[in-house]
Amino acid sequence: MSTFNARITMPAEAKAGEIIEIRVLVRHPMDRGGQVDAEGRIVPRKILNRLTVTYAGEPVFRFDMHTGISANPFVSFTTRAVETGDLLFEWREDGGVVFTRTARLVVT
Template identity: 75%
Template structure:
């Protein structure tokens, strides 16, 4: 499966500023259970967790379930501390993980 995520945050922020982070993930979020046409069923395959860390600290965690639509969008805020990477990690059923990094510039 091809994984794609669009992460949007300000080009730069001031120290202490509250910023909004937007994340749009391309994923079918297949709830499973439907017939596979061979007498079996299609297994569930969803992103079940999204975490974000900034400056080495967790800043966001979302546990997702089958009720989450395909291509989930989330938005959250955090305080700009220092220039650094925000690391996003998605965990999918079956153990696959996907990581993306967005740089926040604090001036």
């Protein structure tokens, strides 16, 4: 399924030491497995099981998702602006597929 769509909302720039909020919304069905689709087949489990956020090479946030997480999971977290750098968002899906997105934070 190639409909992976992530929306990352965060400030483009921040002052050093400022606490910034990062909001991440992903489009994903998060099939928990065992449900029956319209054709009567059993849908296998396929969820995003991990979101890792790396800021300027350092991991700052990890969100392990299980079958209790809703479809299109939204997560918001805070981190401290330290230096100008890329935030790398990496989602791991069941089956080993990895999706990545980057966002740049400029620290003034």
